[in-house]
Amino acid sequence: MTENQQKAVQYEPAPWWWGKILSPVGAWLVACMAGSFVMSIGNVGVGILDLGQRSFLLFVASMVVSFLSFMIFSIVVSGPVSPIIVWLMRVSRIPRGWSDSIIAALVAFSFEHFLLSEIEIGSSLFFFIAGAAGGLTYWLAAGRPKPPY
Numbered sequence: 001m002t003e004n005q006q007k008a009v010q011y012e013p014a015p016w017w018w019g020k021i022l023s024p025v026g027a028w029l030v031a032c033m034a035g036s037f038v039m040s041i042g043n044v045g046v047g048i049l050d051l052g053q054r055s056f057l058l059f060v061a062s063m064v065v066s067f068l069s070f071m072i073f074s075i076v077v078s079g080p081v082s083p084i085i086v087w088l089m090r091v092s093r094i095p096r097g098w099s100d101s102i103i104a105a106l107v108a109f110s111f112e113h114f115l116l117s118e119i120e121i122g123s124s125l126f127f128f129i130a131g132a133a134g135g136l137t138y139w140l141a142a143g144r145p146k147p148p149y
Contacts (some may be wrong), residue, residue: 023143026141027138027142027143028078028082031135031138032074033071033137034133035104035108035133035137036070036071036073036130037133038126038130038134039066039126039130040067040069041063042129042130043070044059044062046122070130074134081107085107097139100136100138100139101132101135101136101139102135104134104138105129106128106131108127108128108132109127109128
């Protein structure tokens, strides 16, 4: 390898606070966005099927409002719980990846049952799928962490 190629391969290591604080928080926010996006697609899709929306502008506006609403909801609801779940996963050393998806799906599903008074199978399925998408996104965005930590 030439000297320029060797310089291109070398990189600066990330600061200590990146991997311990900002990376997990950023991954959590990206996971909240992914779950919110899945929920808003389902929400707007059901609205289109029920109401027969024909206006593209109305579709975009309802998608944005739905996404922001679900984003705020997922941040408020999952914020206190997520660090505890990640800590329990690290202490128990269970394999990551699928477990992130399944645990996030079950948490979203249980919060849906805990917070909503009228429970329907369709909304439960949306919450379960959105939680699974968020959990998998967290695992991917956090750099695919695996034991030992």
